[in-house]
Amino acid sequence: MEFVPILDLPAARQAQVRHLRNQPEVRRFMYTSHEISEPEHARWLDQLKSNPRQSVFVVVSEDHLIGVVSLSEINAAHRTADWAFYLDASVQGKGIGSQIEFWLLDYAFGPARLDKLNCEVLEVNSAVIKMHQRFGFVIEGVRRQNAIHEGKRVDVVLLGITQEEWRQQRPNLVPVIQRLAGKGNQ
Template identity: 30%
Template sequence: MTSIWVGDRVRLRGGEPEEWQLAMEFDQDATVMRNADRLHPPRSKAGYRKWAEANAGTPDDDTFGVGIESLAEGRLVGGLSTNGVDKNAGVFSYGITIGADFQRRGYASEAIILLLRYMFGERRFQKCDVDIYAYNTASLKLHEKLGFIEEGRRRRSQFFAGGYHDVVLMGMTVEEYAHAHSLGSVESC
């Protein structure tokens, strides 16, 4: 049996409420937090538990968050969630976070490929847009390697760490994805 949610390195799966400590652990690294979104005020253990319980519910088919589990280590190493879903235009976006101790092992690239295969091949989306902070060169290189095209830049559009930062806009169409990766196939039983 094969699963669309399992690759060679990672499995995408729902988060469990008892995994709140992993989110708290990831939030201890300011760089990880900024690259994913922005710095948030400290949260209590009860706050992390409440957040984990609220996010462990049943997702809909297009807007959802999943945990990224390392197959080798059998533990959560990050998270991935869709956002900016526009069903009329067939466009979506996503955000991804990999814990600092698990970066540069291929987890992010494989998780993104699995997500795109689902959104393009199963949900009929025709384009994926991502926003990446210009200073995050590792993420820019990763997305370029996966086949995303730089489409523009929003100059000085975010403020943190005492300064203004540009956001690079990148996108990939379903045709570009299919050319670089597989949309999958239907296996006979």
């Protein structure tokens, strides 16, 4: 598995990200669940070029785009950021999300030089909340009825992890990630 900055990809590959993001299985857990148009996608890519507070990586496996992972709201002064990811529907539930989370945590607390990482998850996405907790994220709060999901107001769960917490949790996860990578999910 490779993690390639989206802006380093040719335009045709950047366009494929929109198709990945527009899959119904992906959109259903996003804040903005509408289908992303070509002009909207182009505007997003354009704003990434001048936004030092956001880094977006495309996950590539065997020359296929299988996911997107991003750091946003990067605050250099406080050494914090938010993160999010999504996966192609065909690879969901196969351990790829765990491999991506492991990579992202190493990246955030390594090359990105962060001290704290945050994320938000719709309460209806309990599998991802549990996955984050396995990686050492702690629930820090809940924004009650903060988003509309399938026509209903739902809570948004706020999670966070510090660099020290990741350092403590990482050794426990290395064998799990090695096992997942050994199953061909690289």
